[in-house]
Amino acid sequence: MDADEDDAAGQAIDVLAITGRFRAGVNLELAARLAAWPPDFNHIQVHEVIGGMLARQATLIKGLADAPPIWTANSAPVILRAIADVYINIAWLLLKPQERCLQFISFGLGQSKLELEHYRAEISSREVTPEETAMLGAQEAWIDSQRATFLQDVNLGNWSGTSVRKMAEEAGCVDFYNFVYTPFSACAHSMWHHIAKYNLVTCSNPLHRHHRRPTSAAADPDIHYLLLAAKYWAKTLGTFDERTGIAVNRSAAYTQLVAELTDPADADE
């Protein structure tokens, strides 16, 4: 896609300029939340997990905004699925933030310990390079800085102890689960109902029984995917604001993006 592409009304829009303003808006909105929501050392895990996840959401949103070539049905849903995951996590965590944020951290530390042990098992029968020794040491030190590795349990299930669907139901966002998380999972996990539509094309030769042939055809970028990401960013902020009770201006980046794409004359305002 060119930076200057005609929109539906025939007017040229500068996509890169618009996404640049959008990412700046996302940065401002994140900064505004963090400024209005200072850490509380009674429950620092809440600030670190929720704040980190909010920042992660901003990173995902900006990553998508910066990459127009992946605004396609083949690629964008991989990012959008991760964005949906973050949203449901935040919504569920904020229902019981003190307890659940500890649960979230513990699961992550356990996974890190498990990964470390897999590496150690793999190298046990051969000579270890200095780089590997340094990497394993750094990983153990990272775990130890939070909890002694030998005391850390490993949870082989999922971190919340329940399904994502139940998390969404509990957090009041089961529609988001049904209509965003699940459909985009098909692409993210390369499931049949994604690849059959996007990576197979039906042969029309009757002697070939209308079999499906693999294809990796290029797809035209569609700005719809950026709008979806922006909408989920606004939704994330809305839930965060509501559950934390902080009051800041609501989602100007999304509103501005919609305005600019709807009426390019607004772009310079």
Added chain:
Amino acid sequence: MAARTPVLADHRKVGSRLIAPFNDMFGPTRDVSWINTMIPELLWIALIQDVHGSRRGVEIITAFTRDVRASSADRSTEIWAAAGKFTAIPGEALRAIVTGSPENYADELRDALRPLAAWYPSHPLNALLAGETLDASADELTYLKRTVATLFDRSCKAAIMTQATAVWLAFDADRLKVAPDLSLAQFPRIEEYPETELSLRIAASIRASLNQFFGDTAIMASESDWPAAFWNRGLEIAPCEDYDGR
């Protein structure tokens, strides 16, 4: 908040699976496909009917399969409709059945099967054309392609008459009997298809009967490799095509 409309409430939950009502009631089914299996098995019938017309086509096929049934006790109760069934008969024996027949159908049978033999060397009835120089012409391939394309619509007249012939062979072999009050009891009225309500009902019965014949009871299915071989051969003799004509 308004109560949510339940989804798939008619399905039964077993572990993490939602079992469809039909499967829940009748248990797992064995799929049988008109396109995957039945078209390759019954194409020879369709070709004979296309070349000689429905009425003469049925006469040729009836005479041929009666001769096959009469040729040995082992073959006397078989329904000789699916092409793959003929793999059980050695080529020499198959030729002898036709050439020794008091009925006069051999040339007509071979004429109709010639394009199939030319392009599909492993067709189970090819022994009937052994010794002939077969011309695998582009016209014949186009003809086969068009015929197969027509059969994809299982309810079109050609496909129905092909299936009716297969069901007729089950009657003729004394393997199918129907109650007098069923549509299928008025089987000959299929000739009216699709002009009369009765013929539409008979056609529906024919399709359902074939599903049964090619399904669990397998009295008509050959269980041979022929259907897969037919479609694999298609990939060898003609390129893939896109719907936009490329």
